[in-house]
Amino acid sequence: MKSKRHILGSAILGVSLLSSATLYAATPAAPATLCVNGKCASADGNWHKWHPGHYLLVYKNAPNQNFDKIFDQPNFLGAQARYQWKDLEPRKGVYDFSIIENQLNYLQAHNKRLIIEVRLNEVPTYLTTDPIYKGGKWATDGNWGGITRFWDAAVMDRIIALWQALGKRFDKEPYVEAVNTDGTATGFGSNVPPDYTADKDFEQRKRHLAAAIKAFPHTVVIRYIDYGAHVKDLMQYARDAGAGAGAPDIMPDGRNKIDSFKTGFAGQMPLGQAVQTPELCQSGTGRFLPEQIYRYGVDTLKLNYMFWIEQTTRCDTATKKYSFQYGIIPTVNKHQGAINTSCPDNIKPCKTN
Numbered sequence: 001m002k003s004k005r006h007i008l009g010s011a012i013l014g015v016s017l018l019s020s021a022t023l024y025a026a027t028p029a030a031p032a033t034l035c036v037n038g039k040c041a042s043a044d045g046n047w048h049k050w051h052p053g054h055y056l057l058v059y060k061n062a063p064n065q066n067f068d069k070i071f072d073q074p075n076f077l078g079a080q081a082r083y084q085w086k087d088l089e090p091r092k093g094v095y096d097f098s099i100i101e102n103q104l105n106y107l108q109a110h111n112k113r114l115i116i117e118v119r120l121n122e123v124p125t126y127l128t129t130d131p132i133y134k135g136g137k138w139a140t141d142g143n144w145g146g147i148t149r150f151w152d153a154a155v156m157d158r159i160i161a162l163w164q165a166l167g168k169r170f171d172k173e174p175y176v177e178a179v180n181t182d183g184t185a186t187g188f189g190s191n192v193p194p195d196y197t198a199d200k201d202f203e204q205r206k207r208h209l210a211a212a213i214k215a216f217p218h219t220v221v222i223r224y225i226d227y228g229a230h231v232k233d234l235m236q237y238a239r240d241a242g243a244g245a246g247a248p249d250i251m252p253d254g255r256n257k258i259d260s261f262k263t264g265f266a267g268q269m270p271l272g273q274a275v276q277t278p279e280l281c282q283s284g285t286g287r288f289l290p291e292q293i294y295r296y297g298v299d300t301l302k303l304n305y306m307f308w309i310e311q312t313t314r315c316d317t318a319t320k321k322y323s324f325q326y327g328i329i330p331t332v333n334k335h336q337g338a339i340n341t342s343c344p345d346n347i348k349p350c351k352t353n
Contacts, residue, residue, distance in 0.1 A: 048218055050350030051113055051177050052304035052341050053077040054332050056324070057274055060084055060119065061099075064106045066310055071110045073329060075337030078113030078177060079103075080274070080307040084122040085162060092126045092158075095165045104175060113177040115307070116170065120148050120159060120182055127155065138193045140186075147186050149193070150208075151201040160211040167215025178305070179212070180222035180272070183248050184231060198229035205230075206237055213242055220347065222246045222272050222305070231258050235265060242346050244270030246305070250279055252288050252296035263302055269346045272305030273297060280322045281315040289321065290331035302340050308332075 056070050056079040070076040081103055089095055104114045127136030132154050137146035149155045170176045184205065188196070205223075212221045222244040225231050235258075238245050245262060250273045254260070262271065275297075279288050290308075297303045308328050320326035343350035 046217075047349045047351050048220055048347040049174065049177055050220070050343055050347070050352050051077055052270075053306075053339055054337055055080045055113075055115055055305060055307050057276070057307040057309045058082070060087075062310075064103060067103070067107055067110075067112065069310075069325065069329075070112060073333070075332050076112075076329075078107055078115065078175075080115035080117055080180070082117045082119050085118065085120045085159075086122045086124045088118070088166075089124045089158075089162055092124070093161070095162070097166070097169055100170070104170075104173060108175040113175045115177050115305070116166070116179045118163070118166065118179065118181060120150075121145070123148055124158075127158065133158070134195075138188070138191075138196075140188055140191060147188065151193075151196050151204050153204060153207075156204040156207055159208055163208070163212045164215045167212070167219075171216045171219050176219055178220035178222055178244075178270075178272070179216055180244075180246065181208070181212070181224055183224040183226040184234065185227040201228070202230040202233060205234060209234075209238060209243055210241060220244055220270050222270060224248055225262075226256065226258060232261055235262065239265055239269040239346055244272060244304075244344070244347075246272040246274070246303075248274050248276060250275050250293050250297050250301070250306070252279075252292045252300075259301060263300065266302030266340065267342060267344060269344050270305070271301065271303045271340075271344075272307065273301065273303055274307040274309070275328075276309045280309070280327075284315065286315045286322050290327045294331050294335065298335075298339055304340050304344070306339065 054076050056067065056076055058066050058079055058081050060082045062081065067079050070079065081100075083100060087099065088097060100114075100116060107114050121137075123136040127133040134149060134152065134154075136155060137148050139146045150159075166179070170179075186201075209221070209223055221242075223234065223238045224247055225234050225238070225245050226247045226249070228234075235245050245265065247256060247258070249256065251259075265271065275293055279293055280290070281287060294306075297306050308324065310324050315322040
């Protein structure tokens, strides 16, 4: 195995950050300092924040009150929240992280941690108007609204700039536990872009991952990997570079073929996956019970993190056994929040305080 985090991205780009309605130019980053309750420690050195466990998953623009349901649940360590690229970069090179800061502060006040999921399928307006980015997205046969042009180096340059700005702002935050990307599925169907190749896509996703790791030297970076020609290569690259891997779904029936390959990386790299509505509901009826998902995630996939959707009770209005409050929380509590907690080889040493 190559040495961890040996692959470094491009030099940090000059950016502007819009926060609390104040615009200012970025300056060269000083060594980060972690501060909790007035106690600070230098963030230099090779280590990672490490608080594996079960987390609530909320979608974009979720009100802070959605987090309240875990504040009296010690077996839920925090929440994974989704943020869209277009909201984080309202103008080219101008970043607004106020929604992340607001939710981080709300969770931290209750001793809960935040996992930042950066979704890239809603691109900033400037990508759609500047011809260098070729629209920023490509139309697909499905109903996804198109796929971001990850294989395009010009678009990837802007993705990398976003992650550099995020890292400069949040890597030093002790209650930012991890950051993760969205998945690798394309879903082109029959409408494959003329300039797309799987090799181009792989090379640009490697660039993204290398830059994310460099931007977050003390925070777990999880690359969602689900579909594509190079999923196994990307898993190996993530492990060797010092990142984690996961996926947006946990299907206990084993339909996600990459799952069997991922289990071979348990203990070598952080592993985290989400539990979303399709796992719990299908056509208004129940699908997999929280207990089935829990056992598959912890025992079979050997996950370090599980992100549980704030599920409604529409699947089972009689017993509510698929809901977050009446199904998921009791399941996690029955097992006392048990999960695989050993520090993975590629991010050692881990800091748990």
